[in-house]
Amino acid sequence: MSKPVIVADPSKGVKVDAGVVAAPFRKEIRDKVEALKAHGVDAPLLVGLLANKDPAAKQYAEWTRKACESDGLRYELRCVDDAIDVEAELMKANEDPKVHGIIVYYPIFGQEESFSGASQDDYLRDSVSFKCDVEGLCHTYRTNLYRNVRYLDYPNQSQKCLLPCTALSVVKILEKCPNCYDESKAVGRQLEGRTVTIINRSEIVGRPLAAMLANDGAEVYSVDINSIYKFSGGRLHKCELTPEECVRQSSIVITGVPTKNYMLPTEWIQPNATVVNVASFKNVDEEALLKIPGVVYVPLVGKVTVAMLERNLVRLFDQFHHPDVVYRKEQKKAGEAPWYGSLIQLYTAVAITALLVHQALRRK
Template sequence: MPCKVILSKEISSTFREELKATIKSRGIKPKLVGFLANEDPAAVKYAESTSKTCEETGVTFELRKCDKEQLEDQIVEANEDDSIHGIMIYYPVFGDRQDQYLQNVVSASKDVEGLCHKYIYNMYHNKRYLDEKQTKKCIIPCTPLAIVKVLEYVGVYNSVLPYGDRLHGRVITIINRSEIVGRPLAALLANDGGKVYSVDINNIQEFHRGTGLKLKKHEVRDTNLKIEEILPFSDVVVTGVPTPSYKVPTDLLRDGVVAINFSAFKNFNDNIKEKASIYVPAVGKVTIAMLERNLLRLYDYHNYQS
């Protein structure tokens, strides 16, 4: 079958090797603390793989399990502890707006997940640097960033085009509009020049920078489109629906589509390989590599300031 299946291990390996070499050659010991305040098996699995990857690359990882009512105090303590360079939380904790509050309790200088208001705001506003001199790149939320790296790896980003416009001409559908992954991803890809259809359970929105990329940052419009109308024209379909029964209808997809699944469940049917040119069944390992990359960046920014 001509479909190329690309595993996240392959995509993440260059990043992991780079991280390992940098940490070793600089003789540094960046430390990441992960807070687990739920019993979610997916979160436990994610924590286990984070721990394994950190060990391989030379990052010190400490998993702190706590009661969700104690989590805020524990985060504050970690914010103030100079031996900790990065903090992450395994969500959901409360599963409501309180989780958004917790994202902002983590100090921006330790926010490896890139979920605090400052980083999210910069991302939506297509502001790419933290400083005027453009020496410090912004921290980008790690799962959306991982999907960008997947799209670069498989050649959806056109490197002939200037940086910032490399998705010009691409039509991308994202089935998920969560605040952690789907919506920031739609904004990032549209800021990079793509025409993005963002699908959630209620409707479909279009994120774009206009014809000829005349806008500096993306804008969003509601549509009355149905998924059957957009899938046949999508060069790329990225899906993250958190239910085992959800399947993207293969017959509606374009021949040669690039299909990427980031859900913990398989959102594509097995016959995806009969239609797709490239299929990426999971992105978890790339996400962890991006967590570590953000950690190293924050480590350097912190040393700059002190």
């Protein structure tokens, strides 16, 4: 795909509708679903599990349903009254071959502790089967992201790892912005020389995003309410800078603070910087920001997040649920050696060894 679709204005800031980034992805999804249907295959099914009263989660679910329906995908929202029942609902969906993707809306338990000391939401994230995890938040995908492993089946490289949708949406937006990704460099180095500050270090947004941008070569300051970490060159360091020092050094700034009162001081922002707001609240004074020359400002990323969610669903379907894939697996199983096969192998190995030893002794 060619870039950039987003153009800066050297005299002032420009505000960008992320819909221009989402559109080509959604077109690709619609075409793929059409092709499946033409071959008599039902459209992939995404199941949403909603067990909280968070208006942002409810709105996100509604947006997802609309987008899926208009792109030919199937979406089913399952509301769970008691949070304690989410695990059972999740297991039911994991094991149902008719379900191809699952999204659990967080927070459910928030920071409430489970018996293990880890949060109950973390436990639920890890309980989504990797074959259904449209958000790429389960342990399999997280450990691969944090170790910069991009395929599930190394070294075959036929199955890609899934990436968290919101973080991925920010990457796709930055790829279309000027002064961010350098496509003349190799994959994994395209953000070399760029400094990024991300104000949010949650498991679904800030932490995976910091890792992804660092995997692409950037120096990333990851700021949360208590601390700052620097991600660079595959390493994580505690950092003693202030948020102001981090932002002033950065040509890319991502905000994701879930409160009405938080405002990023615009005097910290460099000319020509890219500023992306992921939060449902405006974390920056738009009017002041748009006076800074060359600034590109993306106020909302939801449209791209939803497109990435759909894209992840189609990827899960292709990799794990497509009738051809399931058929191939069954064929392979049928062709596997019977139980006595390994006995025959063992017997043969012993016989050959005995023969070789016998011959060696005779030659002496």
